[in-house]
Amino acid sequence: MVGNMDQLARTPNDIGHALRAARKQQRLSQQALATRSGVWQETISKIENGSPGTRMETIFDLCAALNLEIQITERSQGSTDFLEDTL
Amino acid sequence: MVGNMDQLARTPNDIGHALRAARKQQRLSQQALATRSGVWQETISKIENGSPGTRMETIFDLCAALNLEIQITERSQGSTDFLEDTL
DNA sequence: TTGCTTTATGATATTTACATCATAATAAAA
DNA sequence: TTTTATTATGATGTAAATATCATAAAGCAA
Numbered sequence: 001m002v003g004n005m006d007q008l009a010r011t012p013n014d015i016g017h018a019l020r021a022a023r024k025q026q027r028l029s030q031q032a033l034a035t036r037s038g039v040w041q042e043t044i045s046k047i048e049n050g051s052p053g054t055r056m057e058t059i060f061d062l063c064a065a066l067n068l069e070i071q072i073t074e075r076s077q078g079s080t081d082f083l084e085d086t087l
Numbered sequence: 088m089v090g091n092m093d094q095l096a097r098t099p100n101d102i103g104h105a106l107r108a109a110r111k112q113q114r115l116s117q118q119a120l121a122t123r124s125g126v127w128q129e130t131i132s133k134i135e136n137g138s139p140g141t142r143m144e145t146i147f148d149l150c151a152a153l154n155l156e157i158q159i160t161e162r163s164q165g166s167t168d169f170l171e172d173t174l
Numbered sequence: 175t176t177g178c179t180t181t182a183t184g185a186t187a188t189t190t191a192c193a194t195c196a197t198a199a200t201a202a203a204a
Numbered sequence: 205t206t207t208t209a210t211t212a213t214g215a216t217g218t219a220a221a222t223a224t225c226a227t228a229a230a231g232c233a234a
Contacts, residue, residue, distance in 0.1 A: 041185085
């Protein structure tokens with residue numbers, strides 16, 4: 001394990017983990033986050049537990065409230081995966 | 088100019104722009120992307136034009152098909168750069 | 175144990191994204 | 205121009221996310 005390369009999100013679970021980690025790091029309850037994000041506590045619970053299909057904007061709201069940012073970048077050519085673009 | 092730091096996404100429009108840019112860069116039509124992502128061309132059109140409320144998983148599907156990755160990170164404190172974790 | 179806080183869950187109603195089709199508008203070639 | 209490829213748009217039906225409430229389940233202190 002080289003480092004903290006775990007902000008990568010490719011599934012609803014990844015999102016949930018990232019959000020929960022950030023919230024806990026800031027010692028916010030789901031309810032406190034709900035208040036400052038406008039997303040309901042019940043919804044936050046589901047998202048943190050990886051419920052699928054969450055709307056982008058809900059994630060944006062939570063990220064904003066948690067001082068998180070979302071970046072979209074080219075996938076860095078990984079180690080063992082050998083998938084080639086036959087462009 | 089240090090680098091291309093414009094993959095930041097905080098609105099549906101940002102997502103749309105990133106996706107369209109990547110698709111064009113790879114010279115794919117919306118239909119071609121639709122085929123390889125499982126997302127319909129009509130839906131791709133709307134997303135690229137910033138339609139709100141898109142489901143996370145739809146974005147994931149498109150990113151996967153375009154070799155893009157989504158990262159969630161702490162918002163880097165701007166200019167005055169003494170940020171402390173009072174852990 | 176009790177009591178308090180936090181998180182999860184169940185139900186309902188509204189809203190909306192997406193699939194799907196058809197097609198219109200636009201762009202690009204020919 | 206005409207033809208073809210691409211993108212956008214409009215309509216419909218279904219599936220599902222979220223707001224909202226009520227409450228159950230966990231967790232944690234006293």
